[in-house]
Amino acid sequence: MAHPVVAELSRQYAGKAKFYKLNTDDSPSTATKYGIRSIPTIIIFVDGVKRDAIIGAVPKTTLTATIEKLL
Secondary structure, rough: HHHHHHHHHHHHOOOEEEEEEOOOOOOOOHHHHOOOOOEEEEEEEEEOOEEEEEEEOHHHHOOOOHHHHOO
């Protein structure tokens, strides 16, 4: 499950990045808009523009590296 890792990253990057959780069952139009077909999907936006997406469960190091390259 990605949630505990994302919660940890949210604390680690407080003040530098914001993290949000979306329930795709409650927001199917948003899931369609961003092409979410698998869970978990982590989408990274920079200045409101989608810059990267990570699909599936990945190690924390992968998430950290992706965030770092976009900060």
